[in-house]
Amino acid sequence: MRRVRPHRAASSVPSGWRVAGPGTAAVLSAAVALCGAAWLAATPSVHGQDARTPVVVWHSYGESEERGLSAATAAFEQANPDVDVRLVAIPWGAYASKLEAAIPVHRGPDVFIDAHNRARAYLDAGLIQPFGALSAEATDDLEPAHLAALTLDGTLYGVPVSVKAGALFVNEDLAAGRPLRALEDLEGLRSTLPSDVFPLAWDADDAYQFAALLHAYGGEMLSLEGTYRFVGREAERACEHLLRLLQTRTIPEETGYELVRDLFRGGHAVAAVSGPWLANDLPADLNYSVRPLPVVRGADGHAMEAYATVEAAMIAAHARSVSASRRVAAFLAGREGSVLRAVEGRHVVASRGAWLDPRLASDVRLRAFREAAAAGRVMSSHRSMHAVFTPAERALRKLLRGDAPIPAALTEGQHRFEDETREPPAARSPVFGLLALGMLLMLGCVSMVQRARDPSFRRDVRASMPAYRWVAHAALAVGVLVIAPLVVGAGTSFFAGHGRDLHYVGLANYIEILTARGGDLLGHGSVWTVLAVTLAWTAANITLHVALGVSLALLLHRPTLRMRGLYRVLLVLPWAVPSYVTALAWRGMFHRQFGAVNAVLVLFGGEPISWFARWTTAFAANVATNVWLGFPFMMVVTLGALTSIPRDLYEAAEVDGASPAQQFRHITLPLLRPSLAPAVAMGAVWTFNMFNVVYLVSAGEPDGSTEILVSEAYRWAFTRGQQVGYAAAYAVIIFLMLMVANRGLARIGQPVGGPGPKAGSA
Amino acid sequence: MSRSRLQEAAVHLVLWVAVLFALYPVMWVTTQALSGGGATEGRIIPWPATPSLDHFTAVIGRVTDEGVWLFGLQLLNSVVVSAATALTAIGIATPAAYALSRFRFVGAEGATRTLLATQMFPGVAASIPLYLLLDGAGLLDTRTGLVLVYATSAVPFAIFQLRGAFDAIPRELEEAAMVDGATRFVAFVRVVLPAVRPALAITALFAFMSAWNEFILAATFLTSEDLYTLPILLNRYASEHDSNFGHFAAGAIVVSVPVMLLFYALQRQLVSGLTAGGVKG
């Protein structure tokens, strides 16, 4: 498994909150009736009402791996006619949040497959239950290390089905029979290769990948007790080695998985370090072999040890039939199921016995993955494991850029880790909070009663009755489906803890955020610094959105323009393609060595730029992407508004001798304002909360300095030990800031979303 | 004469530069989609080394074990869900936007401010409460539930958009209709709505697209594969276990084609400046 990235855009607010009572249900049903979409009332796939025990298995495998799982479950059903196994594939991006949402309300799976290192979070969130004792036969069939990885607080929480770890892919045509047993052998290839072929494609500035080298030097990321260990002599030596690999151009710069894949499959890399997933992306005619990771002579000949991830079948809390679920899970992990999965889906199965099967024994590549996995180091199941990677990676990149000496950069990473994983604030008695809530409610009631007593208010309300008939359904729908969930979400900001293990802390989260957790108020990661970046981000984007959108709309609106329809369609293209795909394309275009942007720069005699090495350029790259994504919206809004400006106004102005610039200034702009102002206000709000681009393009680089408030909030929710209360407090702060800004703007005289012209009703 | 020619040429030049800017990243995605396994060639000009339609045929041709054409089914789901979202959002937002534009009533300002506020709250923080809500209403794993969620989150924006459109329509238009014998509702339907048709179209398009491209909520609220929408399928190619960027890119292109067609079809509607004549000067 590749490192579990906080890729999910959906948040996971702990669901200790039950909001759905019969009341809300009734209200919601009314809303449904209102929209009259009864014909849509869909048919959740209902399988025949047979006597078999259903076992629902969730997984996030892609197509090829899913085949293996299907084959195994089909075999299980054949052997166990009393059980009906239903496989549900869930996109990885929504996997964890869906588990968190569904299991507590008994809508989840009975069995689900996920990486061992997520088990701790699932346990914290109450999503899994003990697996129970394994048979002696099963225990013998599995690696003790894998079982240990799934044993939390002395209890087994899942059964290992597959193991994945990085391996060395070697292009045999390019390697031409050279042994390549050590990392230094690959370094030695440099002088023999053309400049566009790299000895090794490896995304080593990814902390997860880099750990392999760190392990060779005797270092580690996290101790068993959860202490950050990416500091000290071993770490420094590993970093020095990595620096050398980059300086000698043994490995390419700024590498991500996509680049590794492209270089290797295009014959531009002799070798690549990657997990088994790379094999799925390689063409059948590529002559390559898979080997264990090389040794490092500089590290006394120790081998590189990639992180190994154990994919496990876990029994969900509230599983309908625990015994049937256990049987399914055990079958998947067992020898027979494993063979099927390996043969049909190329799973690198954990079962030892399965590898005795001739079909597996003869599969050289699959065996190689198994050997690589066996040589790997099983990642710690500690709660803080996820929180290690971002600080470690930031430190790594900082020292690779040469922005700080190695020891200083590593120490900074340690501080960051300690800051982010500090103990949550102590629990407080909720009495004061409840008291305050009660007071607020009472004050609200009192003021309501007072207003209701005012006869002029009552007259106004009576006069408003006809209007209410027009807005009631919208108020109901938005109130129930938008506002209520937001309020509940905001409520979690008064709680702290990990996953579901929450306690009331009052305003402690807010105080910690606003005081930068006791650190430097203008320092790294302080809400105030991030706010400044966010403001710059919003201002830059909105200015460019409007400038570009309005200019293009004006050009398109020229009465004499030909091919207008074509232009219009081509120009809104960025808006039509899903942004989660195009943002990745943009990141690729900003790559230092392989990106199109630098290629163009070089073409015009410029120097290639490390776009994500400096705040200004990284910020610019983010802005460029978001401007690209957002200008069609402004353009279309402006086009719509322009059509409502009568042409004779321009004719009149022309007669009056107004220059085009004056016409724009005195006719177009004032008349565009009313339709553009709300669009700009909305655009500003959306940009302020635009998580995708920052996350996918710069990923906060360099050093987290391009993070904006909302991406910080996400990091707290996902990569820093699921501090959802803290993240919710962040969200509330963002919300309050936007409200204040809107009020301020309204006061200056820009009626942003304020009520428009009104008159009496009839 | 020649000066205006020159000007015309300059306009086209600027537009082509803009088009290049707009298309370039999309061309990279297309290139990935068309690269049948080999690497992409060149760093500036996006072009696949070995063009092939393998990714497209793989994505479109997906069939379940039972022989159901999965792509077709999910395309249908996407169309149904997105169209229903657009209709529902317009249905909910239009009367409210009209009331905000035309009536003075107690709470109008508060409602407007609340609507704006919903846009300011980082939205996904609400996904779990929303899940519980849908569960309570028995709408989990139904298209109806998904449509409701999409539609209501599209409503605040639609209200703002449409209120602006209504503000631009003179009140006298519906007053004339009311004097002519219409109730306010009939005047609204027969006179005001036709006059804001372009705005309705554009707002519906926005709502449609918000549903069309969304996958997190869809994947969270839907569990049956026969209800899945296309983006869920698409995002399965970006799975952590075996990603296939070629499939992913091909899927992205396939998903965006209907949106492009829709915009092309609607653009006539958008430019037809219906209100320009009758109500002004």
Next chain:
Amino acid sequence: MASLSLQGIQKSLGGQPILRGVDLEVATGELVVLVGPSGCGKSTLLRTVAGLESPDGGVVRIGARDVTRLPPRDRDLAMVFQSYALYPHLTVRENLAFGLKLRGTSAATITERTDEVAQMLGLGPLLDRFPRDMSGGQRQRVAMGRAIVRRPSLFLFDEPLSNLDAALRADVRVEIKRLHQRLGATMLYVTHDQVEAMTLASRLVVLRAGQVEQVGPPLEVYARPVSRFVAAFLGSPAMNFLEADLGSGRLRAPGLDVVVPQPAVGGDVPGPVLVGIRAHDVVPAKGARADVRLRVEVLEAMGFEAYAHGHVGDAPFVARLEGDAARGITVGDELGLDVAAGSVHLFDRQTGRTLR
């Protein structure tokens, strides 16, 4: 056709009183023009009659029906808007037919009536056009046609000519007058243009700050304004006003010395008054003695007539002179003028009411 009766109409908008108890009777077949400066409440009054605004107090009757609480559609009236408010998505024919269709009129009747109206207003060639393809004058006629075709018992006009150019305005004015005579319809017409008011009205209603200032046939209102406000509003150029002292049958001020014909002023209370003299109520003085001495500063010669602008004492003054008298003047002259008998209007300086 029906009569219209308004009793004590009151209306405030946003706490601001717009109408302060308006009473008005419009007889069947009458064309009553509501006139007044902008902001006097005349449009609000019209919209209240239409049912587009509901009054805070008072009663609106059309014929014998109390329609105060009825929606516009049940009042059986038609309205021509300042902006015409043509339905932009409908052709002229559909615009004309819209109201009839809503009332469920049969298709045959609709065709018959629209054709009739189209012929009456010369709209025949325009029937299949959209409003955006027509000139301002054409749209205005469609708007009138849309009102006529319904054969309502009451027509309301809200400044229907203000968006037309001057020449067209004069034509349409005549046309409206002709229509009124031909249809014999009851009409309530709002304008701020005194020429329209004078030429169209059977009776004139001058509104001031939400109250009726004066009602009467236009010529009578013109000749006997009840206040300085009405006097100033009607007539072009506007009436000249001078502050003077009244005593022993004479009005005196710098440059002014007029004998007040007895018994023009009831009681003959001596003291300061406001004197109003219209520009065309003066003639050149026959002898050395003159009622008014005007220093001529600007001269507008128009052929037969001329306007002499200048000051009498410190007060600005305009005189209209005819024929030979108009020709002999030069700028800088001090012109002696006599006021036609009975043409001196006296107003209370404080209240502005006419002194009788």
